[in-house]
Amino acid sequence: MSASWADVADSEKAASRAKPAYVPPHLRNRQSEPVAHLPQNDRGGYGGQPSRWAPGGGVGGGGGYRNDVGRPGQGYGGRGSGGWNNRGGGWDREVNPFGDDADLEPAVLENTGINFDAYEDIPVETSGGDVPPPVNTFADIDLGEALNLNIRRCKYVRPTPVQRNAIPILLAERDLMACAQTGSGKTAAFCFPIISGIMRDQHLQRPRGSRTVYPLAVILSPTRELASQIHDEAKKFAYQTGVKVVVAYGGTPINQQLRELERGVDILVATPGRLNDLLERARVSMQMIKFLALDEADRMLDMGFEPQIRKIVEQMDMPPRGMRQTMLFSATFPSEIQRLAADFLSNYIFLAVGRVGSSTDLIAQRVEYVHEADKKSHLMDLLHAQRETQDKQSLTLVFVETKRSADALENWLCMNEFPATSIHGDRTQQEREVALRSFKTGRTPILVATDVAARGLDIPHVAHVVNFDLPNDIDDYVHRIGRTGRAGKSGIATAFFNEKNAQLARQLAELMQEANQEVPEWLTRYASRASFGGGKKRGGGRFGGRDFRREGSFGSGGGRGNDYYGGGGYGGGGYSGAPSGGGYGGAPSGGYGGGVTSAWD
């Protein structure tokens, strides 16, 4: 069904030999792409097989039934089963988001090939008063029966480091600012406590009678695709808990979302613009908000977003900090942004946590000097080489600077018989979702993207991230390369560097050095030359950041805290790098054996 890269390339090569007809990319995508409303599961690992799983709790299952909220890529195949949702639509059938539930056998929960010892080496730093201690297993946490069952259905065996630390903090009703590596299981880390907390508060009566709805939790995301992904995840975690999760974002008709909201909402996942719209229309009120979560929090508070977020959090009807629980998550958290974020938080705990084989160990980073004019041919060389060596599943994500150049590069790749598609903010939402699905399924194993795809998106099988144009911000680089090397798999990141990127040289060289990557000699020269620019102070590659409240105590007022980078002075002790096998050697060195789904996000 999904053609592999090599297959597509070969067949297209053959076709073009016979008849060199160029098909523009936008038409190409339409040809055999399923229509928008056709339910199709594009999330790897959760299978599209209709399930005949019957809920163990004795809640009746429905007949053959498919629910489709009307967004492409949304519908899960599966048999609906009645939930006991007692708010706004208890009659609703809840789709089983677990395509395949075959094994809830104890055997699955053991012998998973996970190197548990490696968990002991995770560097963790917390600050703030009275930090609740971490837990070692999900069983150590009282999340409730229904949620525990869903965790098992997700085949999460043990909590990831960020979950081990963040969940107890959040269950203790503390505010949290959390820095954790890309792909480290952040979504579950904030979803579990939210769902659990809402289940406990289910007696809460909310105003009725008007068309206004009163969610108890709101989760904000900087992009629509990430909001959609969080929604999908949250629905799995909330299955049969009676907690209703709804998503709202722009680029798609609002009426469907309004109808969905009217049927009841506990957790609203949203992008800022659409949420503001809903608030202004008084279709959503935040009076009852108990939980506020910002994913990719540093992005949510950067110059473009800050006013919108401030409006939502401070100028509408949201309870003030201290009267709600606020949680901010990101892989990067520059101190300027932490300073802004502190406005939203009350007596919060700062948490910075690494992971088993941090992404920097699992991602082989390369930098190549490529003049602007040579980039395309250089990319082609890479793709040709990769076509020879990589397996057919593997995907390549190519980042460019502008929407225009994304279109141009996609077009150029297609003309040169490379099956590519693109995603950026000038494409319609439908085009964006089609492109993403086409990439995920391997139909077009090359995706050209702007930074819209840089953060949070979990795309299995991305083997190679190419920074065709490097970003100006090193944190953006961190997020981009984090699209590969996920869930314990290794990945490659290649960057094209030239004069235009001189400003980034020093930070890039430092980042690579911290990650035990080979830094080309010419880059080191660039880095020392461009040292005046310096760029911003990074929190450190291993932790993703440090609490800005503690900066003074390290006496690094003007420069950067060398002690931070040196690894000295931290209770976590020595960081031992990759858990099994050294560095990048070809074979995945992560702690997960094949087929094991962990709680990485």
Add this chain to the structure above:
DNA sequence: AAAAAAC
């Protein structure tokens, strides 16, 4: 200067 996010 660019990207993202509402109509």
